[in-house]
Amino acid sequence: MMKIAVCIKQVPAYSDGMMDPKTGVMLRDGLESILNVYDLPAIETALKIKEEVGADVHIFTMGPSKASAVIREAYSMGADRGYLISDKSFSGADVLATSYALTQGMKLVEDYDLILCGKQTTDGDTAQVSGAIAKWLKIPHVNWVTKIVGIEKDSITVSQMMEEEIVTLKIPYPCLLSVEPSIFIPRLPSLKLKIGSKKKKIEVLSLVDMEDKEEGNYGLAGSPTKVERIFPVHRTEQQKIIEKDSREAAKYILEVIENINK
């Protein structure tokens, strides 16, 4: 049976724009946490493939212990197993360290045929983790996937949305896809599975479990990214008020839009 891994992340539901004025780090305490919305279509894609050809769908998330909530959410959508990659030494990770820990974790469990990621997260926002995982695993990676065209025994065919064209690609397993939100409308959790999800096991993978136990390769220590300063963008607010009748106003708006595209 096909083995699929889906990487998902827990993020703050909203920021309210609150940052620590000194460090520029986003204040997450007390904010509601949710599953990164861009990861929902990745879960949905895995479940659709499972429904079509049969598959074992495993969820991976790196985060603190409360991040197990997003695994439960994936369970209530229909995922089979979930792994929380969590350790004190994993915190403060940048793209490199995040992707490394995820790769180490996945390697412990299975050789996956297909790894699915979301387009990006709503907090870190880099859209780099997926590509980095593929690099660690030395497997092909396709971004901007908008459609699963066909699922074959040893490959998957997908549509990729490029700037001006749609490319159809046939990729051999194992491979990694980052899916666009438009690929599927994610299903909502089912009541039966949601109630069942509380009793379902979540495995925690920490440093001692990993093949590479060198603390310095993970978390803050393993992150070459150095944040010098984070600051709000200076916004130049321009507000032009035009008073015209509806026909003239419509014409004017069209003109403005055309000028933007020039």
Added chain:
Amino acid sequence: MKRQLIYPMEEKYQEYLSDESKMMGKANSISFPQSEEEILEIITKMRKSHIPITVQGGKTGITGCAVPSKGHILNLSNMNRVKEFIKTDEGNTFLRVESGITLLELKKEIRRLKNQEALFWPPDPTESSATVGGIASCNARGISSYLYGDTRKYIEGARVIHFDGTIKDIRRGEIAIPFLGFEKDLLDLYIGGEGMFGILTELTLKLQPKPKEIWGISFFFEKKEDVFDFADSLIRENLQGEKANLAAIEYIDKVTMDEIQKRKAFMTKLKELPDIAPEFCAMVYIEIHGWEEEALEGIAEVLMEMAENCNSDSNRAWALSGDTDIEKMKNLRHGAAECTNLFIEKIRLKEPRITKLGTDMSLEGESFKSVITKYETDIENEGLRACIFGHVGGNHLHVNILPENYEEYEKGRRLLKKWAKEIGEKKGKVVTEHGVGKLKKSIFLQTASRDYIEELERLKNTYDPIKMWNPGNMIEE
């Protein structure tokens, strides 16, 4: 230089002549005051010229309460500041706000409060652009009134400007006035008063500790018999506990689901929801609010069993938790009301005489099945189409007729009158949460007792002897 306060009506103010009832009114001038001083200046001018004033909040009312019939429009949307957060020694929490603050702004402000535990203001008529002043004036309820009751309970005080320019701070429990042989809190004259007795400039809202856990579950049904059985069993069984409670039980019928489906692609908030399978003829949305996860799950499990006994597949029931996800389900329920309003808006382009034809009647003591079957039979006999959705508790359903032409509109109007009469005779409520306004006035006057109407007229004469406020609401001008 002093800023201009009063503007003559021009085309750009057209939207202020209407609200969500889709009635179209008339006015000569409009103002958007930013302070009490400005309100006083405006009303003094109007009083001198004998010009009546219609007060507006968010214009989301659905009975035409805020639609002007003449005179001046005083729109409060610029009075939306938060004034003070109060915590008493007993731990009660209050928020004093200007009345033009919208529900959306209020939620954000409450989230920002520095308080150990999270708080919320229970009234939530789902329309987030409604203002606190409008909600208070309609004594609106919204879906979780099943648990929390009406708005009245969550307003502790108000600051009111009267016709003569006097300003009064009124607190709950301070002054009682006689009403139909009983005593009524003076504050409750204004709450539900539809702006007929004075302008509320500030309200002191009673905040509540926010439930730690919220679940929203949508059950789907293929057969009507099954959904009726489920609804009736929900009311029969008492599922309320100490640590978790049912907060909302909402019914949505097939016609409504189809209308939502048709418009979904154009409604940003609904676009991301999966389609509802065509084989379903109705859904019931239930919200559980709780303090302990286990208690809440316990209720969810009982509900699952009850639903399965009524042939609703719990594998296909949607179950969400957390504020952000619950909002998706609320948007769906809100979409029900919004779609019927959009239908009317569209048909009005062809036939401007048509306005909203929706009921707000409740009838306790009868089975859900008998109430809904009665509506459906009447609608079918008249050859009409209607959306039926609303609160299962108290059989408080909103039947919204969808007329294709004026003839059907007239038929629908007659049906509404007939239902009002029948429900009035059975001692049900003809107007429950949306107010009377102008759209429901004839039904209201036809069904309310003579004593009640006379009492209202007496109060109007006492508190607004020069008939300055909101001409045309509730009683004859």
